Amino acid sequence: MADARAIAQPGLWNMLRAAAIGATLFLAACASGPRVVPEADRPAPADRPASTAPRPIAPGLPQDVERHRIALLVPLSGANTGVGRSLQNATQLAVLDTKSDVLRITTYDTGAPGGAAAAATAAIADGNKLILGPLLAEEAREVAPIARRARVPVLSFSNDASVAGSGTFILGYVPGQSIERVVNFAAKSGIKDFAGLIPSGLYGERASTALLRSVEGAGGRVLAMETYDARPGSMASAVAKIGRSPFQAILLAGSADGAVTAAPLIRRSATGKGARLLGTELWNTDSSIGGRAALSGAWFASVPDNYYRQYATKYRARFGAAPYRLSTLGYDAVLLTVRIAREWRPGQEFPAARLTEREGFAGLDGAFRFGRDGVAERALEVQEIRGGTTATVSPAPPNFNGN
DSSP: OOEEEEEEOOOOOOGGGGGGOOOOOOOOOOOOOOOOOOOTTSSOOOOOOOOOOOOOSSSSSOOOOOOOEEEEEEEETTHHHHHHHHHHHHHHHHHHHHHHEEEEEEETTTTTTHHHHHHHHHHHHOOEEEEOSSSSSSHHHHHHHHHHHHHHEEEEEEOOOGGGGTEEEEEEEHHHHHHHHHHHHHTTTTTTTTEEEESSSSHHHHHHHHHHHHHHHHTTTTEEEEEOOOTTTTHHHHHHHHHSOOEEEEOOOHHHHHHHHHHHHHHTTTTTOEEEEEEGGGGGGOOGGGOOOGTTTTTEEEEEOOOHHHHHHHHHHHHOOOOGGGGHHHHHHHHHHHHHGGGOTTSSOOOOGGGGOOOEEEETTTTEEEEEBBBBBEEEEEEEEEEEEEEEEOOOOOOTTTT
């Protein structure tokens, strides 16, 4: 297990000063030793310091009764090491920026032998009362029952809503929300006829369901929807079938790379020549998305980027590399924890009921709140790719006060 303490050090980021809330420290009082009364017929003996029984050395991490024990479960070895390290760095940066001296964050490697289950077991044995992570849905499924038995909530970075509930909360960007947001924006812009080009697999299945529901809710129609896979010619065949329908907008539910491949094929068809291209939150993970000329004019919905750019600059200056886009999930998880720590006494169970308060929370990725299903609902913006960059065409609401 790779173990790293999150040390509370000075530092402040003015942008998020309102979110950085300290918590009260509880100091243990010391009891005085017994008073010695000399015998009547003998001179008083010289005072000797009271002997103190040595404190037993227990296995695991040293006890820390003045700070909240938080576990961070991320991959520090294996294929996702880069993402895990970026999440770890983000949590450290959040502790520094908030000047928080009430959190002690210990990192456990989900890529080590035993995986996420072993990491969660060790974290709970060490006395951690909250788990941040793990990264992947299958890891969250392993961790959930272990944490639930110990009454330790889990804030997973996964975007798979099916693993949420019963003490597990999902911080990741759920695709259904971004699809609903961009479809609603397109419908308000006069688009009624939609199509979908969907990658095969679980993500594609959920994207197609979200597209159908969103278009129906917006009063539109899905005229064509085709799936494709990695086989040569699969995408071209799917686009050819879609091109037989007179759609006004088409959802490209795959990655930005897949959308760049599909766009010229769509533009060659009679109906696709003037159609609006729509994307998902996956596009925002591509730092060069604005420069993708093939996607010029496309709309996609994602979390706001206005704070991320400042965060990325500060992250790069401190750690010497660019952060992964989803590392902000780690940063915002710390902001959330610091806020709740005002009413959370060290050593006690984490007050999970606070997570579902309707006003929600604020972070680098904008406003978010957890539903009773444990899924983070996010305030999303719609961006348009134009002129080598992206421009916000429909801002995200700053909070949920109107909802």
